[in-house]
Amino acid sequence: MKTLSAMLFGASLLLAGAAQADTLRIPVGEQAGTAQTTLPQRGASFDSVSARWGEPTRRHAAVGQPPITRWDYPGFSVYFEYNKVIDAVRQHKAP
Known part of the structure; x- marks a missing residue:
């Protein structure tokens, strides 16, 4: 019986060692890489955004109350x- 217990204990140690993994942590500010695009600042108007970044590729209609509009x-x-x-948020790009 002691031999079976010793074998099970040894097997559990081997399995525990095989289940380890590393954790990769990338700070949020570094996730976009080195090519950072300046985004519109909170409080800017429709006119100032379109003057700086031009016409959006898509305008979504206002939804809800207060009305929330999205420009892509x-x-x-x-x-x-x-x-x-x-x-203003960056769009996720799949690798």
Whole structure:
């Protein structure tokens, strides 16, 4: 019986060693790589965004109350509440 217990204990140690993995942590600010695109700042107006970045590739109609509008540009999207930027986010690119 001691031999069976010793074998099971040894097997569990081998399996535990094989199940280890490394964790790769990349800080959020470094995830986009070195080619960073400047994004519109919170509070900017429709006019200032279109003056700096041009016409969006797609404009989504306003939804909800207060109305939230999204403009898509190559690589990022801009969200407006009424006519002011509330957020701008980079679009995920699959590797």
